[in-house]
Amino acid sequence: MNIAIDGPAGAGKSTVAQKVAGRLEFVYIDTGSMYRALAWAVLHNGVPVDDEQAVSDLLQNNTIELQRVNSVQRVLWNGRDITEEIRTPEVSQYASIVASYGSVRRQMLVLQRKMAEQGNVVMDGRDIGTHVLPDAEVKIFLTASIRERAERRLKELLAKGHVTDLETLEAEIAERDKRDMERDVAPLRQAEDAVLVDTTGLSIDQVVDRILQICELNG
Numbered sequence: 565m566n567i568a569i570d571g572p573a574g575a576g577k578s579t580v581a582q583k584v585a586g587r588l589e590f591v592y593i594d595t596g597s598m599y600r601a602l603a604w605a606v607l608h609n610g611v612p613v614d615d616e617q618a619v620s621d622l623l624q625n626n627t628i629e630l631q632r633v634n635s636v637q638r639v640l641w642n643g644r645d646i647t648e649e650i651r652t653p654e655v656s657q658y659a660s661i662v663a664s665y666g667s668v669r670r671q672m673l674v675l676q677r678k679m680a681e682q683g684n685v686v687m688d689g690r691d692i693g694t695h696v697l698p699d700a701e702v703k704i705f706l707t708a709s710i711r712e713r714a715e716r717r718l719k720e721l722l723a724k725g726h727v728t729d730l731e732t733l734e735a736e737i738a739e740r741d742k743r744d745m746e747r748d749v750a751p752l753r754q755a756e757d758a759v760l761v762d763t764t765g766l767s768i769d770q771v772v773d774r775i776l777q778i779c780e781l782n783g
């Protein structure tokens with residue numbers, strides 16, 4: 565059984581998907597971290613982000629690996645651990661740009677399908693239910709109000725020592741949502757057979773329980 569969890573930035577996908585995977589003893593795959601790794605490499609190598617060919621070549625000629633260390637997913641670019649470095653607001657914006665390129669998405673799709681080949685994965689992203697794993701047995705579309713998503717992001721960033729405020733984050737999230745939903749290739753949208761779960765006002769455990777119930781019904 566494979567589980568696809570899609571939704572906009574800050575809906576709680578990674579926290580929830582990780583917990584669901586833990587409860588079911590499935591492998592958790594955070595596909596957003598792969599776009600982030602590429603965005604990090606674009607910044608790190610001074611590749612012009614508006615040059616699709618150059619960005620796509622960068623992905624083609626280097627490696628992204630996801631590893632599990634003490635039940636935490638680590639992200640490696642050519643073997644270098646960049647797990648922490650990919651969580652900055654700058655990388656977030658760049659990730660959304662590189663994710664809009666068809667040539668990048670085609671390569672990511674191949675990598676991600678290979679990761680899910682053995683089954684029993686919980687994969688989260690934007691296009692998992694619609695493109696990457698269209699045959700996933702369970703598809704969830706996780707969402708929450710922009711205000712609540714910005715509040716969650718603010719807490720995370722402040723805890724890591726970043727300086728920002730709620731209005732800035734709301735604007736950034738709205739901008740990313742717009743770019744993710746309006747891009748031509750594999751835009752963010754709910755698959756027809758996905759179950760919508762609105763997490764506004766729900767605790768993480770409530771959301772996890774709801775998804776496990778849905779898995780029981782569909783699995």
Ligand code: DC
Nearest residue numbers: 595596597599659660663689690691
């Ligand atoms: O989930 P995240 O914030 O880590 O994702 C970073 C960016 O990558 C986000 O702007 C959208 C993009 N993304 C995507 O287009 N498709 C995916 N399957 C996962 C992420």
